Amino acid sequence: MRAETIFTGGRIHTGDPALPRTHALAVSAGRIAALGDAALALRDEGTDTVDLDGGALLPSFGDGHVHPLLGAIGLRGVPVRDCTSVEQVVAAVRDWARRHPEAEWITGDAVDPSLAEGGLFDARLLDAAVPDRPVLLRTMDHHTGWANSEALRRAGYGPDTPQPVGGEIVRRPDGSPLGTLREFGALNPVLALVPPRPLAEQVTALRETTAALAAAGLTWLQDAWVEPAQVDTWLAAVAEQDLPVRAGLALLLEPDGWRERLPRLAADRDRVEAAGRGRLSARAVKFFADGVIESGTAALLEPYSDCPHSHGVANWTGAELAEAVTAVDALGFQPHIHAIGDHGVRIALDAVEAAARRNGQRARRPVIAHVQLVHPDDLPRFAELGVIANFEPLWAQTDPLMTELTLPRLGPDRGSRQYQIAALLRGGTRVSFGSDWPVTRYEPLAGLATAVTRQTPDGLPDGGWLPEERIGLTEALAAYSAGVAHQAFEEAEWGVLRPGLRADLVHLATDPYAVPAGELASIEVAGTWLGGRRTHGGPPGGDRSTR
Structure with a gap:
């Protein structure tokens, strides 16, 4: 075997505990062929060499909860x-x-x-x-x-x-x-009264957005809110040409008339599998258990501190959510549940537990997204039920949204129990990271900085907000790569750098382990590769490599 491309000239962080770092990586036929000296031995006169120029090569990033189409259209x-x-x-x-x-x-x-x-x-x-x-x-x-x-x-x-x-x-x-x-x-x-954008405009917007996401080092996305017409947009986009990312579509299921919508969910999954060209899947179903704390609509177990008559808005009753999650689980879908308040999180966990009890044990990997406020009694249930906690780490900071709206609504006790990333990791919960863009920035490097420091971009507060919930850089990188690959049921394909896995790679101009944590967001993404094909970086029409 000869290598088509070899990466060398910098530090390679594999994300694999068995071999955390190496100095060379070889790619052949879109897969990682070898690491270290074994990779260099595969070079011949036809091999391209990508010089990392003192930077670092890592597993590419995934985004476990993002809205690429919704954001692309809305921001026009x-x-x-x-x-x-x-x-x-x-x-x-x-x-x-x-x-x-x-x-x-x-x-x-x-x-x-x-x-x-x-x-x-x-x-x-x-x-x-x-x-x-x-x-x-x-x-x-x-x-x-x-x-x-x-x-x-x-x-x-x-x-x-x-x-x-x-x-x-x-x-x-x-x-x-x-x-x-x-x-x-x-x-x-x-x-419902707003006229939809023409399909061609939606496809153009989606292409622009996925190119920007690839430029941030991303190769896989969970589109976490997909309505039937948006399935058509995704399929039209991949039919015309390859997108620079792969995507999983989470098909929206709302409370009204949900039983009648189940056949449509299955039909949309089947047509995505048939026409997605290996770039798309539609194996998840999205639920909104509640709203958001800043508007007083997240569902809380106890009343809001600034509005003692209100517990927020639970979009589903606990019993109805459990029945719906059990139904989609029986169809083989992965539940993906937005839950922010502690009551919203509890009924989401209850629904997963009900599905497992009714349908039997299997590797269902349900996702609860955002997980802002969890009652202490419910923290161990994530690991017990095999629930993936999907966090948007950029939210774990004292920005104006937190200080002016969220903390006054929660009060000091609940306010000090938000985004318990470290606590869930210590308890054995699988964690993935996302952005929820366009809610907040999509660049994983910005999320890494916040996860590690729990500080604003200005470095406040000193020592971090709720510093016991800071996590290490290795854990944060894993949440953006191996954690998202696990969520996608694709850990045998990508998420770490190991021979045989797909060559989904990101080249950072600076080694993230060599800079202060507060400077992670400023690192340049020099290149992104999806299955060995460069999707970002290099000169127009070519690769920044030598032979």
Whole structure:
């Protein structure tokens, strides 16, 4: 056997405890052929050599919870993500509407919910910018919407509209809708009125986004919210040409009429398997157990500290969630459950336990995503039930969302029990990392820095927030690689660098073990390879290699 490509000239971190580091790696036919001196022995005159130039080669990153299509489409509207005040958001809406007179709806994604006091946004501010067309903006967590009066009118929301199941129309003292819509029960009737983007535009947006994700070192994604029409977009994208990533699609299942939707889930899985060209799978089903703490909709066991009459919003009853999870589990799907509050986490664990009891033991690898607040009694249940805890490590810091909205809602005791990554790892829980982009940044290196330091990008607080929950760099890297590969049922394919596995690789310009943890986010991703094919880095149309 000869090597098609050899990587050398830097440190190679394999992620494999049996051989953590080496100095060379050989690739042949898209697979890792050999490591160390055995790799160098496979070089001949036809072998390309990639000089790591003093940097490091690692297993590529995976993202265990991301929304590439949702984010790609949402961010093509009003650019509000970087606005730092309500006034800036309103100005951006006014300017975008002026430049797009043809747009029937004005939409935008990723408003910072901490910009408005209490996360409450007023329709009248948007009315002053656009009085005659509907406007709907979504906060970065996608659980809250900010609508103008025309959007509220078209949805039929008025003073006498009853509160929807699984959502809240926030009202003024006189009963009229304020303009803030919380959770999908309130959001979906408005979203249903927004015209969908043309398929070709969606495919273009998805290609742009997956290229950006590949440039961050990612080769596998869990699209954690896929509706039927979005399956068509993914399939259209892979039919035209290879994407720079592989993806698993988590098909959304909502509480209303869920039993009738099961045949569609199975049919969508089958057509993805048939037409996905080995790049796509659809073996997971997404559930929302609850909302988010910052908007007061995460389901809590005890009332919110700032709202003693409210426990938040459980999108499913415990019994109904258990029945639905058991049903999709019986069909061979992997449950992927959004659960943020301690009640949401508990009913998610209960549902997994019910499925195992009813359907018998198997390697189901259920995922509970976000895991922000867990009751101490429930921590050991993750390992006992084989549940994967998927964290978005960038959230484990004292940013304004945490200090201005979350901590006041939880109070000091519950506030000190958030994102217990280290505690779950110590208890034997399998952990994967993700970004939840477009909620927060998709770059794994930024997430690594936060997981290791529990600090903001400015290095605050000194020593880290809840420092007992900091984890080591090796553990954090594993959560972004081997942990996600395990979640994907692909640990025999990628996640560590070992002969025979797929050559899914990331070249970092600087060895992450050689810099202070606070500087991890600034490391350049010099190259990404999917199955031995470069998807990022190098000169246009070629590879940065020599013969």
